[in-house]
Amino acid sequence: MTNFTTDAKICLEREVEVRDTYDEIKDIRKQFDVDDTCKWISENNFERVCLQFPDELLGVSAKVYEEIKSNVDVDLYILGDTSYASCCVDSVAAMHVQGHAVVHYGRTCLSKTDIPTHIVLPKRDLDVEEVMLALKNRFESDDDVKLCLYYDAEFEHCVDTLSNHWFKHYPHSYIARVEKEDKPNRYLGRVVFNINKEEVPIETIKHCICVYLGSRGQTVFNYTISVEASEWYCLDPASSSIERMDETTWFKRRRFLVEKCKDANTVGILVCKLSGEQTKDIISRMKQLCKVNGKKSYIVSVGKPNVAKLANFPEIDIYVMIACPENDLYSNRDFYKPIVYPFELEVALNSNRPPYFTTHVTDFDELLPGRRYYCDVSHVADSFDVSLITGKIRETKVEADDTTSTDLVEKQNWALENIGKNLQQRSWTGLEQNLGQTEVKKAEEGRKGIALQYSNEP
Numbered sequence: 001m002t003n004f005t006t007d008a009k010i011c012l013e014r015e016v017e018v019r020d021t022y023d024e025i026k027d028i029r030k031q032f033d034v035d036d037t038c039k040w041i042s043e044n045n046f047e048r049v050c051l052q053f054p055d056e057l058l059g060v061s062a063k064v065y066e067e068i069k070s071n072v073d074v075d076l077y078i079l080g081d082t083s084y085a086s087c088c089v090d091s092v093a094a095m096h097v098q099g100h101a102v103v104h105y106g107r108t109c110l111s112k113t114d115i116p117t118h119i120v121l122p123k124r125d126l127d128v129e130e131v132m133l134a135l136k137n138r139f140e141s142d143d144d145v146k147l148c149l150y151y152d153a154e155f156e157h158c159v160d161t162l163s164n165h166w167f168k169h170y171p172h173s174y175i176a177r178v179e180k181e182d183k184p185n186r187y188l189g190r191v192v193f194n195i196n197k198e199e200v201p202i203e204t205i206k207h208c209i210c211v212y213l214g215s216r217g218q219t220v221f222n223y224t225i226s227v228e229a230s231e232w233y234c235l236d237p238a239s240s241s242i243e244r245m246d247e248t249t250w251f252k253r254r255r256f257l258v259e260k261c262k263d264a265n266t267v268g269i270l271v272c273k274l275s276g277e278q279t280k281d282i283i284s285r286m287k288q289l290c291k292v293n294g295k296k297s298y299i300v301s302v303g304k305p306n307v308a309k310l311a312n313f314p315e316i317d318i319y320v321m322i323a324c325p326e327n328d329l330y331s332n333r334d335f336y337k338p339i340v341y342p343f344e345l346e347v348a349l350n351s352n353r354p355p356y357f358t359t360h361v362t363d364f365d366e367l368l369p370g371r372r373y374y375c376d377v378s379h380v381a382d383s384f385d386v387s388l389i390t391g392k393i394r395e396t397k398v399e400a401d402d403t404t405s406t407d408l409v410e411k412q413n414w415a416l417e418n419i420g421k422n423l424q425q426r427s428w429t430g431l432e433q434n435l436g437q438t439e440v441k442k443a444e445e446g447r448k449g450i451a452l453q454y455s456n457e458p
Contacts, residue, residue: 025060032064033120037103038071040118050099052079054086054106064105084272084304087326089113092274107153107219109324110180110189112278112365119180124154126237131213132165134240138233139170139209145230147173148192148205150223152214162213167195174205187372188222188325188363202227202372211235211242222325225250225360250331254360257318257340259388261348264295264317270310270339271301272323279322282342282364285377286320289349292379307334320345325362342367352378 025031041049051068053061061078069076077097082090087109094102094115101116108119139147147170151162156178163175176190185191187202194200210229212220215236224232224245232245261267267290273279283299290297298316302309310319319339321329330339343361347353352375366373387394449455 028063028067031123032105034067037118037120038068041072041074044116046074046100048075048098048100050077050079050094050102052090052102052104057106085324085327088273088324089117091115109326111324112182114277121156122154123157126155126158128161128165130240131237132169134235134242136169138242142170142173146208148176148208148210150176150190150210150212153178155213171195174200188226205229213237218326218328222362226362228359254344257338258344258348260318260338261340261345263387263389263394266315266317267295267297268300268313268316268319269297270305270319270321271299272305272321272327278365278368281368282322286342286345288377289345292377293349305329311336322364350375350377352376
């Protein structure tokens with residue numbers, strides 16, 4: 001047994017390294033915009049405010065709490081362990097304490113929220129001159145081809161200095177600045193500006209070379225696959241190295257999953273984001289797409305999804321996840337059933353969309369009515385085609401639209417009965433109370449120790 005377990009003494013006496021956040025942050029008020037936060041709370045007369053911190057900033061959360069509390073008379077709550085991703089505003093946790101507003105700290109996806117939110121972006125020092133030197137060595141001028149500079153949100157505090165140096169050397173190019181408010185030209189939290197500080201549509205940089213200033217991660221990945229440009233480069237300020245971004249292999253994988261969507265008979269709508277009215281709208285649209293294509297759909301909400309949770313639903317063939325663009329579970333291959341973006345289900349089931357795509361849509365807001373990539377859903381007739389994965393004939397059997405309300409109720413009842421039968425056929429159906437059937441026994445002394453090795457075990 002000792003070959004498969006660890007001595008309990010080792011687990012109890014193990015030393016955990018705790019990093020002191022205070023040593024890295026010299027000025028708390030400046031780093032976390034305490035003055036601006038207090039001003040925002042006072043101007044809006046909020047009485048109950050939630051401070052949302054990611055895990056890496058929880059160590060300094062108490063200090064920020066004290067700084068705000070000493071400047072403004074307001075009930076404050078610290079939110080940790082967010083419902084889904086820490087980049088999203090946790091309006092669900094704020095509702096538990098009946099909060100009137102949320103102050104969000106750390107990295108953010110800048111998604112819409114249904115609660116007043118003040119965003120405090122992270123800050124990181126940047127050597128602008130060294131960055132510009134690296135850019136000049138790679139791109140001498142913008143006479144032949146225009147450039148567009150994207151930068152990480154942690155450099156927003158020095159964007160004016162960065163912008164002046166950028167346009168001084170590349171006057172015909174563009175810069176994509178962070179925009180917290182929802183605007184018509186905003187795309188993935190950025191608005192593109194020219195040298196005259198005029199907003200330009202995202203389509204303007206279609207033939208430009210885009211450079212992202214920051215470390216590689218989910219954010220630059222989203223821009224690479226979603227923003228159409230001639231080329232994409234990533235400039236890491238830590239090493240001043242410029243690397244070309246190419247996601248051809250990733251696109252091949254996603255086109256394969258589009259075919260999996262067509263083969264699927266049962267689709268699970270995996271909810272991983274609750275804030276914002278647009279979440280309800282995209283769920284309704286996914287259900288509509290499945291309905292017009294004769295596919296069954298179920299809404300699945302399990303909190304933070306993991307392999308074990310989703311393995312409890314073997315009847316589902318594929319999951320479409322409703323989450324923010326910063327969620328990295330889309331590319332996770334550990335799950336038993338694949339997970340796709342709403343855009344991929346749209347490409348697979350919406351006959352009005354072109355079947356081939358060279359750019360992706362990671363933000364599902366853009367698929368809704370009135371947005372940039374909205375497309376009407378047409379009724380699908382009975383059809384046959386061949387699956388590119390299995391090589392078998394694939395039938396799309398859709399019921400007529402003239403079904404009566406009585407027929408609809410009968411079909412819903414039949415679907416519920418099928419779900420019940422599937423659950424009954426499982427070897428384990430969950431815990432049963434059996435009230436009044438279980439014999440009453442006296443309490444007995446239970447096990448002692450930790451689950452790894454109890455003290456009364458041999």
